[in-house]
Amino acid sequence: MEARPAIRVEAPAVPAKKEGQLPVEQPELKMNAKSVNLWYGDAQALFDVSLEIFDKSVTALIGPSGCGKSTFLRCLDRMNDVIEGVRITGDIRLDGDDIYAPNVDPVQLRARVGMVFQKPNPFPKSIFENVAYGPRIHGLATSKTDLEEIVVHSLTKAGLFEEVKDRLQEPGTGLSGGQQQRLCIARAISVNPEVLLMDEPCSALDPIATAKIETLMDELKESLCMVIVTHSMQQAARVSQRTAFFHLGKLVEVDETTRIFTNPTDQRTQDYVTGRFG
Numbered sequence: 001m002e003a004r005p006a007i008r009v010e011a012p013a014v015p016a017k018k019e020g021q022l023p024v025e026q027p028e029l030k031m032n033a034k035s036v037n038l039w040y041g042d043a044q045a046l047f048d049v050s051l052e053i054f055d056k057s058v059t060a061l062i063g064p065s066g067c068g069k070s071t072f073l074r075c076l077d078r079m080n081d082v083i084e085g086v087r088i089t090g091d092i093r094l095d096g097d098d099i100y101a102p103n104v105d106p107v108q109l110r111a112r113v114g115m116v117f118q119k120p121n122p123f124p125k126s127i128f129e130n131v132a133y134g135p136r137i138h139g140l141a142t143s144k145t146d147l148e149e150i151v152v153h154s155l156t157k158a159g160l161f162e163e164v165k166d167r168l169q170e171p172g173t174g175l176s177g178g179q180q181q182r183l184c185i186a187r188a189i190s191v192n193p194e195v196l197l198m199d200e201p202c203s204a205l206d207p208i209a210t211a212k213i214e215t216l217m218d219e220l221k222e223s224l225c226m227v228i229v230t231h232s233m234q235q236a237a238r239v240s241q242r243t244a245f246f247h248l249g250k251l252v253e254v255d256e257t258t259r260i261f262t263n264p265t266d267q268r269t270q271d272y273v274t275g276r277f278g
């Protein structure tokens with residue numbers, strides 16, 4: 001069930017330059033994937049996927065179940081590295097640097113490229129510790145006050161602080177599903193990532209909690225590059241500026257979200273967005 005069923009398409013990411021106005025700033029390329037192939041053992045799951053991902057905007061990955069959305073998302077923070085038998089070819093860059101280069105530490109990479117999962121997964125620790133953990137292990141706070149400031153700031157940015165400020169020492173697992181997901185977002189942003197990946201972050205949430213997360217995505221994209229996987233076309237239309245349609249492990253089409261939903265080029269995209277399969 002959707003929170004707000006009507007498809008409302010946002011203005012395109014690159015506004016048209018108008019007469020007499022200063023040139024509009026072009027969106028900055030943040031990540032760039034070129035010809036990515038991925039195999040789980042002998043089974044190929046991604047075929048020659050290339051995608052440019054722009055800063056300070058939301059890119060949505062859509063497509064039928066099993067088409068490779070999560071697999072591709074996990075390539076962007078090297079989460080597939082930890083899966084036995086995975087082989088990846090191609091080239092993925094963050095600010096122009098190869099994230100699969102031998103000198104890249106995946107743990108450091110994941111501080112720059114954060115991930116929020118489908119099912120909220122707070123640590124079995126207090127609300128405070130859930131958020132303080134990352135900044136502490138990455139040495140981002142020089143004092144206890146510093147750390148407290150980071151925690152409060154992160155919870156505030158995640159739209160959760162007001163709801164939990166009187167129970168920061170209580171377990172994160174005691175919160176509602178929607179609050180747990182916002183806690184996971186606070187945890188992800190506490191280490192100042194540049195990119196935030198979200199894999200169907202609302203699929204376990206009710207419509208009200210979903211609406212809160214969508215509002216949050218809108219705010220976070222002002223300072224972050226975001227990539228979200230969603231099975232909801234309405235959600236993609238509401239929150240993203242660019243949409244990439246995947247089918248059978250291939251990226252079929254990527255464009256401004258408006259265009260993907262109103263005037264796609266490929267017949268497969270057309271069939272999917274008009275609900276003919278999926």
Ligand code: ADP
Pocket residue numbers: 040045063064065066067068069070071072083
């Ligand atoms: P989506 O997120 O679009 O539903 P996935 O990326 O999860 O799709 O899956 C793409 C394909 O890769 C599917 O055929 C799926 O069965 C397979 N796959 C996903 N994860 C694994 C894994 N850990 N081991 C083996 N095959 C996997």
Ligand code: MG
Pocket residue numbers: 069070071229
């Ligand atoms: Mg998935």
